Amino acid sequence: MKNETISVLIVDDNPDLIQSQEYILKKAGFRTFTAVGGKDGLRMAQSIFPDIILLDIEMPDLSGIELLKILKADTLTSNIFVILITAYLKESDHQVKGLESGADAYLTRPLPSKLFLAQFQVYADHVMALNLVKKSEAKLNKVIQQNPDPMLVVNQEGIIIFSNPAAEEMFRLKTSLLGKEFGFPAVAGTKSIINILTGTNEIKTCELRVTPIEFDQRQSYLCSIRDVSHLIRYENELEKLNRLYRVLSMVNRSLMTIEEETVLIQTIGSIFLETAEFDLVTLLLCPCHFKTAEPEKFVFGNDQKRIPESDLFLYLDEPMVRENILTHKKQLIFNSIKNSVINQYELRSLGIFPVVVNEEVRFILQLFSKEPGFFDKSEIDLINEISGDISFVLKHVESERIRKEDEQQLAAQKELFERIINTIPVMITRFDPKTNVTMVNAEFEKKTGYSNDLINRINLMEEAYPDEGERQRAADYMLRAEIAWEEFRVRKHDGGYLDSIWSNIRVSSGLLIGIGIDLTDKKLIESTIKYAQIKGEELSRIKANLMANMSHELRTPMIGILGYAEILEEVATDSEILEMAKIINSGAQRLIETLNLILDYSRLEAEKQSFDLFDFDLLTLAQEVIRLNDKTAKKKNLSVELKSDHKQVTVYSDERAFFQIFNNIISNALKYTLNGSVTISISVLEEDETEFVEIAIADTGIGIKPENLNLIWQEFRQVSEGMGRNFEGTGLGLTITKKLCDLLGVKIRVESKENIGTTFLLKLPKSTSTKKRKTVTRTSVEELTVSSDKLATLLYVDDEDTPFEIVSMHLAKICKVQHARNGEEALKLLEGDEKFAAILMDINLREGLDGVELTRLIRKMPRFALLPIVAITAFAMPGDREIFLSEGCTDYIAKPFKRDSLIHTIKKYIV
């Protein structure tokens, strides 16, 4: 029975009425109390706090209205539901008074008992409902009060109407939250994240849950606030770290494939910006410390260049920052930027990280975030790890690049080397320590018929040296690998023999290389000359002409040998190649000296030698010759001295011839002297009022036996001859010297004692003419270099490829060279679009027109009348030059030529 919960106090001055009403209500289940009279009623009401008071108005001691006023005025009893009851229907003023005094309801008597109960039940139900509400509110209050989470109740206007102790604790305001304006909670669903601003200036990230409730019987909102700062921080942290981990994996994955440093840097910048979601990223590439060079700057994420670069790199201008980054190579963190310049761009955190490659700061990464306190220990650790990985990637990229460049350079060098090896007119072989030949070059195959393919199938040493003794000599010589030249007769594949001189070297890697030069031509000349000599005087002229003709054939291969050796010495970076180049060069130089001696001799024999007579100083000339022989002297530990009482000894003669005379005698002296010195004394004497110059060149050498003294002037003779001869050389030097002296009117004689030494004495008149020698100045190759964008083009007409290749390599820096192999090709090229600055003209073109005919033809064309044509030929006998110039050539270069003299001549026609 729900009525049991309701207690009713019946107050009346009439006990009968009390009894009848009590009866009805008790029967209906209410708990009833009774009081007779007003005073008793008040006492009862204040002690039992009934839910309802049924109050009679007309009572003598204390009227119902009075009692009502007292009850409603007291908070403890004000909530009691009071029903006034009276018998006087017409006393409406009672009714008004009662209601005014706070009565909750009004009943009139007489009232049939059924109607009375029905009426009363309505009021009782209302009281019951009210009680229920009061109970739940009390419960809610209790729940909110005791909740450990901060809770607020706000009304529709957003005003706080209730707060619990936890909320007060959280907000830490000076006064209570009650009555303050929190704001209408506008959240989607039931919760959202807000930031609480506390009275102590803290900002707490909180989760706000909102539940609509009826509070104090009004529509309100219960706001439950939970501090989730640590959770949010944790979440943020995880998110940030996750982004940085993605950067780490991207750096490792994608950067490996990038080869260009700038592309790499662009990629790194974008990854930090996009993947790690920094607000701004800058990269400063420092090639070295930025004191010396302006570093390259990269900026990522600066939309519309809002922030000037000077502001972005502001921190890096500070000495402290530089010191930390560049010297200590450590990161610098600004987690709440105080700098007002940076602050205006809403950037709150900055991390400056150096990326170190090979102990050097390669670039500096600046990471800006709008989030304050972005960089925690884990972030810093992770970014340092990333920078370590970037450095690894950079190192890898760099080493890859260097490796590729090395490979390319090596390949280019190898190609050049192979090209030279296979075009150089010198035989080259490679062999192992058991003298098994493992490689031969094209020249070797050409001269001997043994190809690379063949040497793998046969025993080359047995084939080439069928005689066992000779084979052993060759093998011993090969393995000694000393700097020397020795002659060998090599049996060719076709059974014939090849006279050749060989030198062997052991290059740094232990590789053994043989270098051979074909002596057939030289041998042929020698034997021809010997034959001619035996045949006697009448053959002398034939001999000379033969020499002149052979000159061409001898000079031509020398172009390749000398030219390639010079180029190789210049370009080779590999020590093995350089060593080989030097040996080839010195061998070639020796051959050319020999050749020049032979040609000088033949020129003298043919009596075609002409002299240029000028005044010159003998002392200066002697010093020049001493300097030239200095190397040889030092090698043998010999001293060469010049003695004279004069500062200058001027003679009127041919300086070039005298140079040759001095050089022949001094080099001869050095050759035959094993220890001691060579002394040149120049003195002036007077005989019969004529001044003479006497030159004595004395050595402390092996000396000459008296019976051999006349032998030295003879051509091709050495005191020791044959296979067992002790000293190298052609034996032509002194013969030429004698001839030159005779022609110049210089008296020459020799005094010698075996094992003591030899003295050459020269005597000539000291003349005084006023004819002075012209001075020729040399131009260095560097001065000759022309910038490549305006290179002139030359046409080179030569039937052979080797001279063309040499010439184009030598001239590569100053002009371009086009090749025509014959007259026909040359004319076709001349008629083409190309404008040639000059023509280089070989004379012996084998097929079709020769160089002289071609020059005549070109000269007939009016537009080429003035085109420079330079004869470049192995026709280098006396008088040849004059012939070519008279046929229309502008200039003349003899083959073989030295690089410098070639460039010097060509330069005149291309500038």
Place this chain on the structure above:
Amino acid sequence: MRKYQLKLYITGKTARSEQAVSNLKSLCKSNLNDDYELLIIDVLDSPELAVQDQVLATTTLIKILPLPVRRIVGDLTDTQRVLLGLEIKV
């Protein structure tokens, strides 16, 4: 003078606060006919303004005009609730 005078308090330029700003702007565009002035205040930049306005939490939106002055707190994602809280009838 625009019809609506609004003040928005945020904390820092975080994803959440930027979301709130963009929510509000789109709400203003579609409901206030763009006839509004909005002042955005970052409490990190101007904590004194928050004290002056007795702002207890962010994100808080204050409607200064038209009267009555009303403030709402929350993420401003629910347009209807925002309008209800601001007592704006559309």
